[in-house]
Amino acid sequence: MYVYFRYKMSANKKNGVLSKWSLDGKPVKIDKWDGSAVKNALDDAAKKVLVDGYGYKENHVLMDIRLIICTVSCMFAITALIYDYLHPFPESRPILIVCVVSYFIMMAILTVYTTFKEKNIFLVAHKKDATGVDPDDVYTLASSLKRFDHMYSLTLTFTDGISNEMRHTTMKKSVATWVDENGSILFDLYEPDIRNLHDSITSEKKEK
């Protein structure tokens, strides 16, 4: 399923970014009352503008670390399950203790990681230095949409590769700006907003 989707995406890449972001030629349609679906769709679209529109390279490290933490936790659970099956309870006790304690430690690590490191960041993108000598400029996108709220806030952070200087800019608008009555995402309205956000942070750089 997803292979097909990727194939389709790469075919669309040449003709613009969000204008043709769709499945089977249908526009992206979501359940507009489902806050997380709205947020995910807007997040994904903003990601596409930066990655496909501006050609920045996505850095997956942030997400990969979370995937690793989750995978390791699941491994502990699977180990406990299999070992307890092969060597029934009183015998498996020491291994169970190790697995249970490790699992809950991993859960604590995951919580700390998502709250303090990942925050709401869903994209880290590198802008390669033209000469290839200086370090990359880094753009990060973080968003939040509170439960039962319609105000979507999107924060773009720019870190200059050379000076390591950081700049933020935040856009806070109602999701109704970009989602119509049927739950279709209006990309022709959303994309300019993202581009404005991006350009405002970049022009700030030029002024200096």
Add this chain to the structure above:
Amino acid sequence: MHAEADAKKGSIMGLLSLDFLNDVRRMNKRQLYYQVLNFGMIVSSALMIWKGLMVVTGSESPIVVVLSGSMEPAFFRGDLLFLTNYQEEPVRVGEIVVFKIEGREIPIVHRVIKLHQKETGEIKFLTKGDNNSVDDRGLYAPGQLWLQRKDVVGRARGFVPYVGMVTILMNDYPKFKYLILACLGLFVLIHRE
């Protein structure tokens, strides 16, 4: 060639108009993997809490549901029992124990009525349900007259009434149970948080 086949698959999906899957279909491979992991973590958490309870209580089944009325009026059908099985605590007459019998899948909750102990600490005991008119020898494996320490799954330490009715219903209607589990699983898999 591959792309063509995939495209065909895609249009078939479109024909079936599985629109509720669109959120999933828009995911990239990391998001898909995370979705599966997320499901795995829910199952794992439940499993690890259970295993953790096993370690803490020393019982291989720290929570059981009373399935019969043989211990009325102490326990009724549907009561949830918490068990501990600390090896250093001796079993005594009058205590309510949960024990396993060879050849029977479901453990039994009954009261100890007779107990013999050797000087080495080895014990053998007889049980009976409060609401039964005879002792449990008829329930034991053929030829077995006494229970031993190794047969004990745990001793009742506390109970919550009625909660176990859900389990009893699920056991009585297995299809209902699988239906609910399948629905919940599917929801977690296709719903992105």
